[in-house]
Each structure stands twice: as C-alpha cells, then as structure tokens.
Amino acid sequence: xxxxxxxxxxxxxxxxxxxxxxxxxxxxxxxxxxxxxxxxxxxxxxxxxxxxxxxxxxxxxxxxxxxxxxxxxxxxxxxxxxxxxxxxxxxxxxxxxxxxxxxxxxxxxxxxxxx
Amino acid sequence: xxxxxxxxxxxxxxxxxxxxxxxxxxxxxxxxxxxxxxxxxxxxxxxxxxxxxxxxxxxxxxxxxxxxxxxxxxxxxxxxxxxxxxxxxxxxxxxxxxxxxxxxxxxxxx
Numbered sequence: 001x002x003x004x005x006x007x008x009x010x011x012x013x014x015x016x017x018x019x020x021x022x023x024x025x026x027x028x029x030x031x032x033x034x035x036x037x038x039x040x041x042x043x044x045x046x047x048x049x050x051x052x053x054x055x056x057x058x059x060x061x062x063x064x065x066x067x068x069x070x071x072x073x074x075x076x077x078x079x080x081x082x083x084x085x086x087x088x089x090x091x092x093x094x095x096x097x098x099x100x101x102x103x104x105x106x107x108x109x110x111x112x113x114x115x
Numbered sequence: 116x117x118x119x120x121x122x123x124x125x126x127x128x129x130x131x132x133x134x135x136x137x138x139x140x141x142x143x144x145x146x147x148x149x150x151x152x153x154x155x156x157x158x159x160x161x162x163x164x165x166x167x168x169x170x171x172x173x174x175x176x177x178x179x180x181x182x183x184x185x186x187x188x189x190x191x192x193x194x195x196x197x198x199x200x201x202x203x204x205x206x207x208x209x210x211x212x213x214x215x216x217x218x219x220x221x222x223x224x225x
Contacts, residue, residue, distance in 0.1 A: 004158075031211060043159070043202075043215035056212070091158050095211075102208060106158030 004107035006092050012113045018080040021110045025094030033093040034077050082114045119203045124220045133190040135219050137203030140184045150188045152199040193223045
C-alpha cells in the first residue's frame with residue numbers, strides 16, 4: 001500500500017487567501033484524522049471522520065477551518081481566509097478499527113506558510 | 116486520557132540499546148500505552164502498544180511495570196536512523212482522541 005498520501009507537500013500563500021489541503025487515506029481504512037503541528041502547541045487533533053462522517057470537530061480552531069470527506073478515499077481541509085498564525089505542518093492519518101488494532105498511520109504532512 | 120511524563124531528551128551510542136522511560140501514574144485500567152516516533156520532517160510513525168504484558172515487535176520492545184504506572188520503550192540496537200522524537204501516549208483502545216505530549220528527543224550518536 002502507498003500509505004496515506006497528502007498534497008501539496010508545501011504550500012506558501014498570502015494572508016487572506018483560501019488554502020485547501022488534500023488527503024487520501026489508506027484503502028480500507030474507515031477513520032480519517034486531521035492534525036496540526038506547531039512548535040508552540042505540538043501535535044493537535046483538529047477533526048476526525050468515521051465512514052466519511054465527521055465525528056468530532058472540537059479541535060478545529062475556528063470557523064475559518066472546514067473539513068470534508070466526500071468519499072472513502074478523499075478528504076480536504078480548507079482554511080478561508082488564511083492567516084499567518086495558521087502556518088504549521090498539517091498531518092492526515094487513517095486507521096481501521098474493529099479488527100483488534102486501531103493504530104493510526106500518518107501521512108508525510110503539508111507544510112503551510114501564510115505570509 | 117491520562118497524562119504522561121517523558122524526559123525531554125536522551126542520547127544513545129550507535130549499536131547500543133536505547134531505553135526510553137515514560138511515567139503514567141494516573142493510567143486507568145482500560146487504557147493502553149502507545150509509542151510513536153517522529154523523524155525530522157516526517158509524520159509520526161507507530162512503534163508499539165500494550166495494555167499489561169510486555170510486548171515485542173520488529174522495531175522495539177515495550178516493558179510495562181506491574182502497577183502499570185510506568186513503561187520503557189527499548190530499541191535493542193539503536194542506529195543513526197532512530198534519531199527522532201519519541202512519544203508515549205496512553206489512551207483507551209478505540210478512543211480516537213490521541214494526545215501527543217512533548218515527547219523525548221532521542222539522539223543516536225556514532
């Protein structure tokens with residue numbers, strides 16, 4: 001398996017612009033997670049989905065952030081409008097539960113820089 | 116989830132065993148101990164997890180004390196590529212709110 005795929009790997013944008021991050025989970029996994037990592041706050045869970053349905057979005061910082069999962073093989077995290085404090089590395093992870101293991105597998109991340 | 120305490124950094128000589136401690140004194144009976152690591156500029160990587168018994172896989176061994184208040188991750192023969200931040204996490208199995216702390220930065224030296 002190719003693992004969790006994220007795109008783009010790097011994104012540089014200007015304040016106020018819309019940013020869309022993409023994730024393809026491991027095939028067959030029914031959970032998908034979005035995390036954000038900064039030096040100040042470490043690794044934080046933003047939102048997660050089960051079978052394409054958002055389950056917990058309590059970690060989403062504010063209304064500027066939204067996430068969707070239109071099908072089992074694709075998810076997006078959108079920031080509109082972006083701000084410099086959104087600069088971070090965003091990770092997507094997936095897992096398959098119900099088979100004795102709920103290990104989360106992480107993608108390589110998207111490094112976002114908002115100028 | 117219970118909080119964990121890890122030393123901020125450790126060094127290890129290449130080829131020697133790396134023993135990374137973790138304290139989780141408030142762990143509940145149904146909480147597992149998970150270990151992940153993050154190599155620079157990469158996503159976190161699962162290493163191993165356990166509930167009560169010691170566990171071993173191709174990457175590492177996990178030793179959990181009898182009272183479950185602490186554990187040790189052992190990398191039997193550390194290599195330079197094992198240099199990373201190692202996270203100890205306690206969570207209920209199936210609980211998707213996995214909280215990463217600051218971890219231990221392990222540096223393997225030649």
